[in-house]
Amino acid sequence: MDNNQTEISTLGEFGLIDRLTKDFPLKNDSSKVGVGDDAAVLSYGDKDVLVTTDLLLEGIHFDLRYVPLKHLGYKAAVVNFSDIYAMNGTPRQITVSLGVSSRFTVEHIDALYSGIRLACEIYGVDLVGGDTSASVTGLVISITCIGDVEKDKAVFRSGAQPTDLICVSGDLGAAYMGLQLLERENKVAAESGNKDFQPDFAGKEYIIERQLKPEARRDIIQMLAKEGIRPTAMMDVSDGLSSELLHICKDSGVGCRVYEDRIPIDYQTAVMAEELNMNLVMTAMNGGEDYELLFTVPLVDKEKIEKLNGVSMIGYVTKPELGAAMVSRDGGEIPIRAQGWNAFTSETES
């Protein structure tokens, strides 16, 4: 590489996106909000239109040695639905583009699509377009999801206010622990040299399912609407809680405190972390791929939130000068750093 060239890893994924998109001022009246949230917001009439897109590449985002194609199709669709729910919207349509190398057969692609179809059925979403082509290497899946939301009711990352409560749905870290288990069993299988090797997932079905077949939290969005709770900021947990908290703090111009002992963690996640000798809280903070909803609500909604099943209050929003920190069990403050998965670096950022 010559001296005038810059390696992409020096910028990281978010740095690269910032650099690439900063010189694109919005020109059309229908473009309300562009790059920088879970989805763009467009104005085309009675409702606002939401658009989000994801690119999944074999060897980077999935490994077909332990991800069945049907599960991959399901997950590829659901993670896009999750981005639309994270804007307080409803997913309506998807387009699916595939690049397929010659080692894939029609039956393989049928399996992938059966997963996409199942996700579309469950979430009430229509497949409306796409593009299919050969690929010289591996499988490429690009999905764009379009949704709608009542006019001006989209919830962004930028609306959190000091004293707001920080809430998260479900539990965290399970998808990441599921991945660790899948990778371990795959390694054991390879080393055993036994073609009929059966991985041992007994008692760990939940973390496997969280990795292979995540769900988007439509139920949480519906419950919040029913209870008349409108989050001030919201996003889904795809890169990890630490990374998402920092996004909300940066975009809202605030700080935050989250309590170590409030982070919701499933029993199976804890057992697996113990087995693998990994720090459980770090796993829950940085694991990613949970697709839970992280959101902030005004303090006045505290009683309503306490009554909700499957929602944990994990902390509160502060003034920006206090920064973002986790309050440990002993009362100490540990600064939150982005340790989310970064596809452009082989090592975790520090």
Place this chain on the structure above:
Amino acid sequence: MDNNQTEISTLGEFGLIDRLTKDFPLKNDSSKVGVGDDAAVLSYGDKDVLVTTDLLLEGIHFDLRYVPLKHLGYKAAVVNFSDIYAMNGTPRQITVSLGVSSRFTVEHIDALYSGIRLACEIYGVDLVGGDTSASVTGLVISITCIGDVEKDKAVFRSGAQPTDLICVSGDLGAAYMGLQLLERENKVAAESGNKDFQPDFAGKEYIIERQLKPEARRDIIQMLAKEGIRPTAMMDVSDGLSSELLHICKDSGVGCRVYEDRIPIDYQTAVMAEELNMNLVMTAMNGGEDYELLFTVPLVDKEKIEKLNGVSMIGYVTKPELGAAMVSRDGGEIPIRAQGWNAFTSETES
């Protein structure tokens, strides 16, 4: 490959898409038209919303040995705009997803985006989202374009009626001839072993530009609107005139006759075909990547069409039982077959 598995090439691109998308009935009121045209049509208010998407893979859709990254970015955006114009709409927003291998630097991606930005500026389109990630091999570009059209004014492939006139904008075959020239010069350069080899494009600038920097025919859409001409069917010429004529015939349930001596061909295209000893009319019929507009209009619009610059009447729509054929210079009829580029077969279909 075991006996129960089917190679994708046995279905071809369109066969595979048909198979994959047939079991997706539309469920949402906002999904007006799904898979099968240049773009999907969604209903979200005063206007109809159009969505189209394209996936471009290195080694399949482009070769960076002779396509500069800025040109690639420009073309990747413009071909999506072309799909929206081909629905009689106006492109408004795009999302851009990139997969980038480690051999690309920040400066490379800047160059790619500078082309995307130029296209967005010229066509008045906003970049509103995307996804950027590492790739284990080569460059992947997935672009989704959203546009709008007056309610119920979208033009589909399915509206052609017997006696309609068949029209095409600009000229055909130049982009394909440009590609042949680029490939030839690249081969000569490689064989010369001379690092400073300069390709000889003198007098062939037009066909090079048609390949590297195609334009979407916004001007034609605006001209038709101004003259009060509403096409009965329309699509853009991406795979080749033969392939697109067959799409319109199939979707409209009609046949067609086009006249060999009416196919618009540029002088440089003809010279290049001569040099390479290729059949000129076959090149124009099957070349692809011209991004001209192919459309049909009622016979009563004949005089209006004759007055338009840059639009050729090449034939007429017939009853379905007459099939699709080209009328040769000697008056004979040659059946039209799809010989467009098919990414799933190494040889041309026959």
